[in-house]
Amino acid sequence: MNQTIVSYLSQYEFYDVLLNLFGNNQGLLAFAIYLIVALVVVGFCATVGGLGTYAERKISADLQARMGPNRVGPYGLLQFLADGVKMLTKEDIMPYTADKFLFYLAPLLALVGVFATLAVLPWSSGFMMADLNVGVFYLIAISSLVGLAVFLGGYASNSKWSMLGGMRGASQIISYEIPVTLSVLAITLLAGGMSFGTILSHQEGTIVNWFIFHNPFAFIAFFVYGIGAMAETNRAPFDLPEAESELVSGYHTEYTGLRFGFFALAEYIEVFVVCGVGTALFLGGGNLPFNISIDIIPTQFAQVVIFVTKTCLLYYVVIWARWTLPRLRVDQLMSVCWKYLTPIAIFNLVGCAIWLVMFNGKSLADLVFGSH
Amino acid sequence: MEYTVGNIAPIFLAPVIAFVINAFFGRKLPRQGDWLATLSIFISFIFSARIFGDFVFGTFATDHFIHKTFTWFDLSHGANIWKVNMGVYIDNMTAIMLLMVSGVAFLIHLFSTWYMDHDEKHGRFFTFLPLFTSAMLGMVMSDNLFALFCFWEVMGFCSYSLIGIYVKKEAAGDASLKAFMTTRIGDVFLLLGIVALWMVLGSVAYVDIYAAIAEGKFAGQTVIGISLATFTALCIFLGAMGKSAQFPLHVWLPDAMMGPTPGSALIHAATMVTAGVWVSLRMYPLMVLGDITWFIAVIGAITAFGAATVAMVQTDIKAVLAYSTLSQLGYMIIGVGVGSYNAAFMHVITHAVFKACLFLSAGSIIHTVHEQEMPKLGGLRKYMPYTHFAMMACTLAIAGIPFFSGFVSKDRILGDALYFGFMSGQNPLLAIVPILGFAGAGLTAFYMFRMMFLTFYGENRMGHHDAHGEDHHGDHHHGHEIHHEHLDARQNVPLLILAIFTLGFWFAGSLTGQGIVKVFGEKTEWFKVLVEAPKVERFVNHPREAWGSTDTRVKTELTKARYDHQTGYAGPNPDEHKIHTAHVIGAIASIIIAALGVLIAFLMYIKKSIKPLATRFPGYTEVLRNKYYFDNFYIDVLIKKGLLGFNRFLSWFDMGIFDRYAVDGAAAVNRVLFKASKWFDNVVVDAVGVDGTGVAVNLFNLVLRIIQSGKIQFYFVMLVVVLASYIWTVNI
């Protein structure tokens, strides 16, 4: 446990005031702070997820030279709220052949898996809910719950489309987890630790300190990570599990109303999380491309804004890819993962290790500009 | 000499590295890596020789030993339980054994490069051979029973692979499975014994066990009603019985010749079968404490005699050797049982040398003439003089002819057995041990010379037989196309080297070993001086050396010791003069018996003057033309002598119980029970008129059928229950 939001706040005086308020019970105060922050984060992410659907429609409309949603609210901005209300009021249908227990459980697992990843997302160097020593690793591990949820959702529906979608989805998610993990491993190697705090502290300073520019292998690793993450979140062009033209709607064919909504929410938040992790690992997280070294609370807020901006840029790329690239065939999907991405990721990992040993941990920029 | 891990570890590691390289890249290496395997064993040999030199000729005191341990894993938090140590323990015995194993194995490897040339399984053979050797070396060096067990199992696996190396032959597969399964029976008991020791002593290192014996920690401990010492000793000995192929568990060894001959040589001589004797010797104080030595002696005697009788009727040259191995192992076990510690170990060494040589000679013959049925051989002396010389030397040794090594070691065992059976005031029934022992010695001389005579003497019965398949165009009127043997560094030089070491004085100093003719004087009786049963008192509170430490203890000159009849740890025997008498009688008796055996063989196969059934068969010419008659004739002689019954019993035991047991245990048991029930019906039921017995037997069958259901979960339940009851009975 390194820097958390509680330990960050505790360096300010008002923390002591709060502590007195809670009768000097540190645990209770921590709980309160965490609860508030968690609610804020979840609210923010839910909004982002909702806005994600809006952005997706808008951007796709833009790319296809049409209008997109424009009725609800200014520029159709409140469309996602309307969608949400619609989902709430839909009838709750469950196939009579379904496995009821798992049918209920699957969206819950997806939701839990995704929300749990939010805990370690590094909004800024100080505003981290939990900076585990095993941060990135934890994130990869817990997000594999989503794969399980996809499978169980597909299974529990007892519909052939769902089942196919679930099997495909699960095998796709677990396959693409490998290149992603190996890319993250390369970054762990460079940062010398798995916690986001360590990773971010190595990227402070100017743009050349970002891990994407650390060495050529890390540069490749970023793209491997990007492609793998895109596939792991079932985004086009890797949306085989829910391919409309092949499998009706894939693993959530039989899901209606709110449960479908939870799946969708989980998916959009996961895209956000994945983009955020990409930002934190490769693009310096909340660090600006140039050096500022004042640590006050406004700086932290600025970092949050920077982090979210970078993440949203990546998000835009993801959406852009969806509406630009055609969907892969299922055999192409597998060979992309196992025959291209995984060997490349291993190559990157080996390259990073050799680079570290050869240049004694210096980055490319250090070598070019001379280090201190 | 400074001993660090660096100069002990290569003995074990070099063959392992060779194994790994051969296993993965063997096919890509030139000659499939056989040179690598041989080289690795040679490296082991060099390092072993250094240790041997230090211990035997060097500056160490006679009871010096090296014991280096490291903690494998430690979950104990300071306490001594839950702590597993591994290490090496090297004393005089280990040094001698290391030299023997690595030396013999090196020669076998060298020979194998010739024997296995162009064989389809060449690469695979040379993958497992070094692993086998390394496991044996590791077992010899290991300082605790658990490590021993691990290597023991590796050896079991390797023997499985080597016996069944020709996977396409059904018989080879069956034989390998049989070897694996039969030894497994013993292994279970061995593991049980190890666990029992572990739970009581908290350690299974030899030194700790010795110390516990000396401190009397075994007193009063019982397992399922038996005293702990007896229980553990029995379990460990049962394990040894499996590996050393003693009487009820012997059936795998004769079949083990399905593999290539050098592999058999390694199994029979240097490595696998001696493992059982080795662990019996190491745990000798425990055996004495558990008071099962008489049992050991009886088992050994039965094996020694029974196997010898079976060997007399075999026609396959390798089968004769296989049964002779059984017989000789029986002698070793007798040696352990009758307290002839020194001689038993010497017999391990001498037997390893001459048996390796015998097997390699057999391999040389088989590879040259492609025939292993003795009736089809004969007169090979002219064509294979070197092989003949080596094999003759070994035969003299194994037959117990004076001046050869076998005489020295076997005779000491028999002398001690004589004392044990007649003079020590034991149960008079135990006189069966020396009686069977001496009878077996005579038979040994007979069948070994029978083998020699049939193979190398007489006229060549190869007749139309073509030695090399591609030589069909050659002159057939000669009747033989056997190539004359040339001195070949890989074929017969290993044999000759081994043959040199069949002379007795290498081991005894004197040529006879009985102190009658002393060549180098008393001082060179190094075997007597160096090998003795562990004196358990000195292991109490002995210091342990760290794994990485250098040996810095004070070394003293080699001291002279007396050859005592060692009854465990109890010191010199008061019956010294009786023992001396027994040894003199034994020496004379065994010389006479061996000579008798050779004479009978000579008369029967060279002179052919014993012709008890000449009336039934027209003449020798007829008999010799039809080799089958030869065997029939032989068996008829045996029938006259009344041995067939015993043989039949043995073969019934072999096939009727064990083969079936390996295939389907329940069926065999049921059959026996049905026989019993039939007998009951005829005798008891009909006579008395009670019907219940049959029902009871059927019920018993029902129970057995349920137990042997093949249902894994049921076995699991039994396993759990047995383990639990075990934990409850052993007090922690």
Added chain:
Amino acid sequence: MMGLASYLIISLILFVVGLVIILSRKNIVAILLGIELVLNAAALNFVAYSRYVTNNLDGHVFSLFIIAIAAAESAIGLAIVIRFFQIKETIHIDEATQLRN
């Protein structure tokens, strides 16, 4: 409340439940499942001892290896199950009484 004993008891319960599953189920997948529970009970013991008894992290490493071995075991075991199903059209353990098909 939290002491070595409580972890040992949880581990014991896990072990026993795994054992019950192994013994009472006839479905091979379920038996493998029970084996996983048993292995986890062992690993939990290692970590608990590591914290309460030995004061080093060897227990952690050990349980890591247990995890690795359990994964390998289940991979092989399930492969065998699938092969068995292809041959026998069932995954009932009592049908698995022959060494060769």
Added chain:
Amino acid sequence: MFIELLFLTSALLTVGSAIGAAVTRNIMHSCVFLLGSLLGIAGLYATLGADFVAVSQIMVYVGGVVILMLFAVMLTGGKDFVSRAQNLLGLAPAMGNKWTYTIGLLTALVVVLTNVKLITNVVKAYPAKVIGNDFPSTVNQIGHLLVKEHVLAFELSSVLLLGALVGAAIIARPRRQG
């Protein structure tokens, strides 16, 4: 406070799910209960300060083993995974009946008694408090252990996994008759 709550929750999740896995008659549900149990064990690891082991547990079991099990259930055709009252051969149903459970529970009783005997000794021998628990980062320590003391096991485990991969691939690969 929090740690006790975490412990309690995890323990309940572990034990409850394990028992659920033992009693449910649907193999799919059994697998999902196993998942719950494994997550609970991960929580227990977390309360023991073993963060890396906990996450490894989640990573390997949740992401790997459970999914593999579910795959295997699906591959074996959905015939056997619901309980059958009786099949043609008169065998016990795949998910057990009262007899198999009786045997299992009796054996379990034996094991419990045996283990209680063992555990009491251990618990008596060691006080129920943490000894020198200051491991700020288990990851680094585990890393050092893996590259130093347990380096052989580390390397061999890769070989083991390779063997498992090759072996399982060979076994599971479809064949002509299959």
Added chain:
Amino acid sequence: MTPAQFDGLMPIVILMGIAVVMFFGGHFLTVLLSPKKPSHLKSMPYECGEIPVGSAWSSFNIRFYVVGLIFIIFDVESVLMFPVAAIFRELVDMGHGGYALIIFLSFISVLLEGIGYCWKKGDLDWVKSYQVSLKNNK
């Protein structure tokens, strides 16, 4: 870790709790708001309007399992690699870079061997795996 340090794990539990609460709360809302007009046709699995034949729970192709198999092996290997990777830089700084590199590379090389084997044997081909393995198993 001291009990206070365990507080760092709190957000994870809180977030999971929020997920659970949200899930059940959402369900509660649905129960309140949504219409309920069940019919047999409605609760049938959707198969493009056809009446479903048989259960969807039937045997699947083996290739899903092979993918899972390769995945789990890689997964475990990466689990074992993470701690080593985390201290790699430390080792380099301490001057044991070469040693660490050898250990790391030998571990990865075994990993590569596995994937190479599967590649060669055709286990990585989604469609062709059946035919290829037929050829290999002759």
